Amino acid sequence: MFRSLNDKQSQRSLVNLTINGMLVTAPQGQTVWAAMALAGETTTRLSPVTFKARSAYCAMGVCFECMVEINGMPNQQACLFEVKEGMAVRSQKITEQTSLLTSSEITPSDAISMLAENVGGHHG
Amino acid sequence: MADNLTAPSFNNSYDIAIIGAGPAGMSAAITATKAGARVVVLDDKPRSGGQIYRNVDASPLANSAVLGEDYLKGKQITAAFKRSAAEHICGVNVWHVGNNGEVLFSLEGETQRLTARQIIVATGAMERPFPIPGWHLPGVMSAGSAQVMLKSDGLVSDGAVFAGTGPLLYLIVAQYLRLGVKVKALVDTTPKTNYVRSMSEIAGALSASAMLIKGLGLMNEIRKSGTQVYRFADNLQVMGSDTAAGVSFCVSGNSHEIVSDHVFLHQGVIPNLNMTRALGVQHHWCEQQLCWKPTTNSWGQSSQSFVSVAGDSSGIVGADSAAAMGRICALGQLVSLGLMSEQQAVTEAAEDQRFMARQQRFRRFIDCLYRPIDQHRKPTDENTVVCRCEERTVKDLKQGFAQGGRDPNQLKSQTRCGMGPCQGRMCGHTVSELLADWRNEPVADVGYYRLRTPMRLVTLQELSRFTDVAPAVTPSIIHSTKSSSSGKGSSLEEKPQ
Numbered sequence: 001m002f003r004s005l006n007d008k009q010s011q012r013s014l015v016n017l018t019i020n021g022m023l024v025t026a027p028q029g030q031t032v033w034a035a036m037a038l039a040g041e042t043t044t045r046l047s048p049v050t051f052k053a054r055s056a057y058c059a060m061g062v063c064f065e066c067m068v069e070i071n072g073m074p075n076q077q078a079c080l081f082e083v084k085e086g087m088a089v090r091s092q093k094i095t096e097q098t099s100l101l102t103s104s105e106i107t108p109s110d111a112i113s114m115l116a117e118n119v120g121g122h123h124g
Numbered sequence: 125m126a127d128n129l130t131a132p133s134f135n136n137s138y139d140i141a142i143i144g145a146g147p148a149g150m151s152a153a154i155t156a157t158k159a160g161a162r163v164v165v166l167d168d169k170p171r172s173g174g175q176i177y178r179n180v181d182a183s184p185l186a187n188s189a190v191l192g193e194d195y196l197k198g199k200q201i202t203a204a205f206k207r208s209a210a211e212h213i214c215g216v217n218v219w220h221v222g223n224n225g226e227v228l229f230s231l232e233g234e235t236q237r238l239t240a241r242q243i244i245v246a247t248g249a250m251e252r253p254f255p256i257p258g259w260h261l262p263g264v265m266s267a268g269s270a271q272v273m274l275k276s277d278g279l280v281s282d283g284a285v286f287a288g289t290g291p292l293l294y295l296i297v298a299q300y301l302r303l304g305v306k307v308k309a310l311v312d313t314t315p316k317t318n319y320v321r322s323m324s325e326i327a328g329a330l331s332a333s334a335m336l337i338k339g340l341g342l343m344n345e346i347r348k349s350g351t352q353v354y355r356f357a358d359n360l361q362v363m364g365s366d367t368a369a370g371v372s373f374c375v376s377g378n379s380h381e382i383v384s385d386h387v388f389l390h391q392g393v394i395p396n397l398n399m400t401r402a403l404g405v406q407h408h409w410c411e412q413q414l415c416w417k418p419t420t421n422s423w424g425q426s427s428q429s430f431v432s433v434a435g436d437s438s439g440i441v442g443a444d445s446a447a448a449m450g451r452i453c454a455l456g457q458l459v460s461l462g463l464m465s466e467q468q469a470v471t472e473a474a475e476d477q478r479f480m481a482r483q484q485r486f487r488r489f490i491d492c493l494y495r496p497i498d499q500h501r502k503p504t505d506e507n508t509v510v511c512r513c514e515e516r517t518v519k520d521l522k523q524g525f526a527q528g529g530r531d532p533n534q535l536k537s538q539t540r541c542g543m544g545p546c547q548g549r550m551c552g553h554t555v556s557e558l559l560a561d562w563r564n565e566p567v568a569d570v571g572y573y574r575l576r577t578p579m580r581l582v583t584l585q586e587l588s589r590f591t592d593v594a595p596a597v598t599p600s601i602i603h604s605t606k607s608s609s610s611g612k613g614s615s616l617e618e619k620p621q
Contacts, residue, residue, distance in 0.1 A: 001281070002273070003279070003281075005279075005280060005303065033273075043262065047260075048514070053262055058268065059266075059268075059273055060175060062549050063550050064581075073583070075581050
């Protein structure tokens with residue numbers, strides 16, 4: 001389990017957020033992942049194929065293992081976001097079975113066609 | 125012109141957009157703005173510094189000196205960067221860089237757009253994947269993550285096992301020990317043969333003896349602390365079924381097990397390639413560093429002349445060389461922009477180039493000594509997960525290979541390996557190397573995934589809301605050149621090496 005060295009926490013102002021419904025207080029500037037780790041809520045998401053609990057691996061934005069739902073928005077990297085007052089963080093349960101229904105993500109080819117529309121509009 | 129999507133629009137355009145605010149990106153920005161270029165720096169973290177100088181100006185630790193002087197010296201460069209005229213946009217994910225100089229990024233649920241005549245990619249390094257049995261289990265993290273959590277949030281984990289090879293692994297263990305955090309064991313997978321082989325490069329290491337002494341000092345510090353150290357370990361595995369329960373490994377054929385619910389793995393770093401790959405610039409396989417690298421000339425210029433690559437994203441060079449490369453890239457682009465004469469750029473780059481040449485000799489020694497062993501890069505155990513996002517194992521990949529997945533892209537469509545949200549960051553190198561073995565051909569012939577925009581997950585909302593970002597209206601220099609190709613000197617035309 002992770003613990004905070006707590007050195008300068010008193011110097012930072014605190015914010016309130018919820019992690020899987022649990023009320024948590026965290027110092028301003030702390031990453032969402034760090035707040036989760038300290039709260040013992042280390043399951044960030046379920047793996048899409050075998051539905052097993054997963055947790056952050058790299059903590060620097062590379063591995064995408066720490067994707068969580070922040071304020072209802074799925075696929076947010078907990079290690080790249082900082083806590084904010086009133087933030088609601090949830091472990092993500094999107095799997096292969098549910099992704100078609102809930103994911104707001106798009107494929108690269110979707111993106112390219114949308115980009116062409118948008119970019120064309122602005123340049124034209 | 126109006127209907128041409130690829131035509132650069134230089135109205136309200138920056139001269140240089142730099143992606144990444146680590147030592148390379150910050151140094152490039154400082155050099156370029158000094159010469160009057162309009163520069164914007166984009167970074168995905170809330171503060172400048174990159175991974176190496178992460179939170180150096182806002183450390184959560186009462187005594188950040190425990191992180192070492194190599195960390196603290198980052199304050200000088202972040203201070204100089206803040207004083208520079210560069211615009212810094214932090215906390216944003218760049219997800220598209222077009223060949224028309226267009227840069228798209230997400231900021232608070234919206235897409236922001238800017239254009240630049242030149243691009244410097246300074247996206248740094250990532251840790252090399254460590255595909256061993258159980259590396260995907262909760263409780264297993266990279267050693268770099270331990271350092272990130274320490275630097276940015278002052279978090280530590282008691283009683284963890286650190287396993288692998290490379291300077292960063294020993295550094296974080298030493299940092300933990302200085303803070304009084306108990307480390308259960310250090311399992312060092314550097315093989316004996318590496319010590320022998322690296323002796324042929326020792327002359328290069330002695331030329332940078334201060335760094336060599338620092339490295340040896342770390343090992344001494346760890347040994348003196350009484351921490352259990354196992355050397356020459358191989359056959360490393362993470363124990364546990366649903367979460368990590370510890371590690372098992374062999375030393376000289378004897379098996380060992382260490383129980384711990386936290387395992388930190390590390391076997392060196394590799395360039396963070398997704399941006400240069402998506403830009404479509406030429407890459408090559410580097411056998412010395414066992415990684416793909418964008419191919420650049422001595423000014424850091426890639427096969428697309430408006431894109432330069434600085435720092436670890438061009439190949440692992442370390443923080444000091446990254447800063448030097450950032451300056452050199454900026455000088456090269458200043459010449460291309462017509463803001464500096466080629467002769468002046470050559471003069472100003474000379475010292476940095478000499479420094480980098482010396483560092484490269486040291487790097488050869490380090491790369492040789494800490495070359496990760498084959499069995500930890502190219503898994504043979506059938507159940508080992510290669511693609512963490514799509515949960516594809518060695519067995520799945522072998523099956524895909526047998527069905528015609530001969531190169532990474534074919535294998536991807538056969539198996540979905542590399543198709544998840546990390547876009548191959550965590551499996552790309554493993555797949556290239558595994559396929560090379562299976563085909564009995566060089567990795568260079570196997571290639572890598574073809575990557576495209578967007579480089580990050582983008583929501584429909586982000587795509588539908590666009591805002592343009594333009595330089596602040598205080599250009600100290602009136603730009604006379606309208607085309608980036610006109611002012612180019614001959615040395616910049618040199619073919620990428």
